[in-house]
Amino acid sequence: MKKSFVVGLAIGLTLAGASLVLANSQIQAILNSQIKVTLNGKVQEFRDETTNEVQYPITYHDRTYLPLRTVANLVGVNVDYNAETQTAILETNANIEDTINYSVVQVSTVRELLNNIKPYTKIILTGDLYGLHSTDLITYEGENVYFEECFDGYEMIIHDIDHLQICADENVIPELTTTYRYANVLNFKNCNDVKLDGLMMGHDIEKGYCLGGVLNIENSSNIEITNCFMYGCGTYGISSRESNNISINNSDIYECSYGLVDIANCHNFEFNNCILRDSEQFTMFAMNNCTNVQFKHCTITGNRSGMYNSLISDEGSSNITFFKCLFEKNEYEKFVGKNPVVKIVSCKIINNNQK
Numbered sequence: 022m023k024k025s026f027v028v029g030l031a032i033g034l035t036l037a038g039a040s041l042v043l044a045n046s047q048i049q050a051i052l053n054s055q056i057k058v059t060l061n062g063k064v065q066e067f068r069d070e071t072t073n074e075v076q077y078p079i080t081y082h083d084r085t086y087l088p089l090r091t092v093a094n095l096v097g098v099n100v101d102y103n104a105e106t107q108t109a110i111l112e113t114n115a116n117i118e119d120t121i122n123y124s125v126v127q128v129s130t131v132r133e134l135l136n137n138i139k140p141y142t143k144i145i146l147t148g149d150l151y152g153l154h155s156t157d158l159i160t161y162e163g164e165n166v167y168f169e170e171c172f173d174g175y176e177m178i179i180h181d182i183d184h185l186q187i188c189a190d191e192n193v194i195p196e197l198t199t200t201y202r203y204a205n206v207l208n209f210k211n212c213n214d215v216k217l218d219g220l221m222m223g224h225d226i227e228k229g230y231c232l233g234g235v236l237n238i239e240n241s242s243n244i245e246i247t248n249c250f251m252y253g254c255g256t257y258g259i260s261s262r263e264s265n266n267i268s269i270n271n272s273d274i275y276e277c278s279y280g281l282v283d284i285a286n287c288h289n290f291e292f293n294n295c296i297l298r299d300s301e302q303f304t305m306f307a308m309n310n311c312t313n314v315q316f317k318h319c320t321i322t323g324n325r326s327g328m329y330n331s332l333i334s335d336e337g338s339s340n341i342t343f344f345k346c347l348f349e350k351n352e353y354e355k356f357v358g359k360n361p362v363v364k365i366v367s368c369k370i371i372n373n374n375q376k
Contacts, residue, residue, distance in 0.1 A: 050081040058087065067091040105366065106315070106344055121184060131158065134187075138166045138179055143186040146195035146220070153177050153206065154199045169208075171233065174201030180210040189219030194250075198225040205237040206255065212241040223252035234260045235277070242266050253277035253300065261287050268293065275299050281324065285309040292316045301325040304358070305351075310337040319346045328376075331355040335363045343368050352376060 056078045058065045067076040067088055079086040093100045093111055101110040126137045129148040135158070137144050159168055159175050165182040168175040176199065179185070189195050197220060199206050206222045209215060222235050235255035238244055242265045249272040251258040258274030260283040261267065270293045274281050277300040284290060290311065297305070297319060305324045308314050326332050332353040335341045341363040348370040356375070357363050 048081065050079045050086075052077045053080040053085070056080070056085055106342060107340075108315075123184070123186065127190070131155065135161055135163060135166055138163060138182070138185065140165070140182050141184045143188065145188050145190050147190045147193060148195055149193055151195060151197045152199070152225070153197060154201055154204075171201060172203040174199075174204055176201065176204035176206075176208060176233065178208045178210060179212060179215075182212050182215070184214045185212070186216040186218070187220065188216070189248075194219065194221050196221040196223070198223060199233075200225050202226060202232050204233045205260075206233075206235050208237045208239070209241050209244065210239045212238075212244070214243045215241070216245045217247070217249055218245075219248045221250040221252070223250075224255050226254065232256060234258070234283070235274075237261070238264050238267065240264060244268070246270065246272055248272060251275075251277075257281065257283040258297075258300075260284065261290070263287070265289050267291070269295055271295065273298070277301075279303050280305045280307060280326075283307045284311055284314070287311045288313055290314040292319055295319045297321045297324070299323040302327050302330075304330045304332070304334045305353075306333045306335075308333075308335050308338050308341055311335075311341070312338065313340045314338065314342070316343045316346055318344070320349075321346060321351065322349045324351045326351075326353040328354060331358040333361075333363055334358040335361060338362060340364075342366060347371075348373060350374075 054077045058078070068074065069076055076088045076091060089109060090100045099112045101112070103110060121141065123141055123143040125143045125145065127145045127147050128134045128137055131151050131153065134144060134146070134151060154174060161168055166177065166179050169178050197206055206224065224233070233255060234257040235251040236259050238261040240263045244264070244267045246268070247270045251272070251274045253276040255277050256279035258277050258281050259269065263286045265288045267287070267289070268291045273296045275296070275298045280303050281297045281300050282305070284307070288311065290313070292315070298321070301324065303326065305326055324332070330353070332351060333356065336358065339362055343363065344366045346368045348368060350372050352374045354376050
């Protein structure tokens with residue numbers, strides 16, 4: 022089984038003597054022939070596949086840069102390049118997860134779920150409903166999970182954990198809920214290599230009364246969300262700060278009370294084949310100071326941004342792309358906010374209402 026990693030190219034690298042072309046500006050770097058690279062103790066020599074010329078590492082601001090394709094091939098990773106989206110695609114010949122030894126557990130209650138939130142654990146949810154708001158959970162504190170007070174209750178925080186999977190059993194769609202209006206349903210802080218698969222998450226109260234979101238990710242990396250449903254009245258389906266390498270695949274975000282996505286200071290965020298629908302009030306896609314955010318083959322429909330709000334905001338961001346997405350029956354004052362950098366590539370924009 023193959024696993025793909027997509028790396029957005031925020032810069033274009035061109036060698037001209039010792040020059041490095043960065044976007045539309047030029048800087049000076051050093052072709053450093055003194056630096057050696059070893060693999061399993063053996064010195065490696067990088068050569069261009071076409072010219073067979075030696076490719077030396079580049080030193081710039083005390084950091085060393087190596088040729089991506091050559092290094093990838095050296096460690097058995099295939100490389101391809103999509104010129105249309107300016108994306109380098111890395112693909113391993115084996116599923117990396119197959120080499121990780123997970124402890125697999127099945128849980129049917131909230132207490133069992135909490136007790137098994139540990140590194141290198143795959144948790145399979147066999148129950149239908151997991152209410153994260155019971156008063157007897159308030160004092161619960163495990164090594165990687167605790168409950169933090171918010172204005173009208175408590176919210177669950179999963180923190181400082183590596184290699185955790187929370188997945189649905191094949192026979193159910195487990196629903197994780199909270200009745201606290203100010204609480205996020207799930208929070209991940211300082212986490213790495215986390216996977217959610219087949220879950221439904223939302224607030225179990227009347228729409229319009231939420232001030233907390235559904236899924237919140239902070240200071241985390243390598244998070245994969247697949248086949249999930251995130252619904253309102255949560256303020257945003259996904260919010261994130263200071264996080265990298267987040268992928269959301271084949272998932273739905275809907276009926277949120279503020280917007281769909283709210284991320285800031287994030288890098289490498291990707292939405293693939295998602296349905297983003299029927300949410301309202303503010304900017305639907307708030308992406309501030311982010312780089313390399315990609316929406317691919319997504320359906321964006323039935324959303325309504327309120328007065329003075331654009332459908333998409335990309336303030337201070339770069340390389341924001343909507344690729345082959347459908348925008349239909351949305352309402353907004355402006356499609357994109359001021360000074361937009363967002364790219365709309367091969368998208369269908371039909372039957373929308375610009376107020």
